[in-house]
Amino acid sequence: MPTYRLDLEYQGTRYRGWQVQENARSIAGEIRRAFEAAGFPIVDLGGSGRTDAGVHALRQTAHLRLREPVEVGRLREAVNSRLPHDIHVLAAARAADSFHARHDAVARSYLYQVARRRTGLAKTFVWWVREPLDPGAMAAAAAGFVGRHDFLRFCERPREQESTIVVVEGTEVAEAGGLILVRLVASHFLWKMVRRVVGALVRAGTGNLAPDALRRILAGEAGEDPECQPARWTAPPSGLFLERVLYPGEPPLGPLLPAVPVGAEKAPPENLFLGREDRIPGEGVRDSASVPSRRAGAKPARPARLRRPSGV
Incomplete structure (x- = not known):
């Protein structure tokens, strides 16, 4: 029975976890549906662990057993095109028939x-x-x-x-x-x-x-x-x-990095024009040559009246 190793990433927000559940969407359930829609009936699918509802994965590993062998490139492409947008197969590779994603993990x-x-x-x-x-x-x-x-x-x-x-x-x-x-x-x-x-x-x-x-x-x-x-x-x-x-023989973990970065809060840069005469409330900064200045204490100019066109 052909066995494959799958490495996947997913956003768990919309799912009730990895494990297939009746009347609830799950990561494994969506993967099974995608394989069946692609014409690759699954005999066995098992993850390295069961992530809970709402939990994400940067690299979940699963074993997959099919009835018939499939070229890994074709398998990955066909399945990814049928998976929801928040689940993605990162890599697929042929594995030993005895490979088990959970039992073989160290x-x-x-x-x-x-x-x-x-x-x-x-x-x-x-x-x-x-x-x-x-x-x-x-x-x-x-x-x-x-x-x-x-x-x-x-x-x-x-x-x-x-x-x-x-x-x-x-x-x-x-x-x-x-x-x-x-x-x-x-x-x-x-x-x-x-x-x-x-x-x-x-x-x-x-x-x-x-x-x-x-x-x-x-x-x-x-x-x-x-x-x-x-x-x-x-x-x-x-x-x-x-x-x-x-798994045995694989490289160690790399540096600790954010999965989704969030920048630190910073104060906005000081507005050098704040309080200047050429600063017009509600508008961007204009060239001072194009904005008539007025003396302190002078009354602001009265806005021009709009004339209604004749015949309207």
């Missing part, structure tokens, strides 16, 4: 974009936090997640017999214009884990979460302390991106 990387200002262009790709944020405090808190920890308090209803132990291989916090970027790299992630970790980092950045509180949560010592309930801090899905899925 790590996943997620990016979260926190906006420090209101944005009219990137609203669906950020979480705008109104309070002032301290990136240094966020980075210090993020370092506390590195290593092997039980993330039971940072996930939503783990599946039966699913371990909540996760090895976080690295964290990174960086400033980029009007954004604070957060990167988390781990062997795998639990449901809503990234969004709750980011929520905790934002609380640390606003000064509302002490480092000891985070340590107690991870150690299972927080109990029912109302100040230590990560479920209450869950960040919205809009700012979350599956950045990349790592």
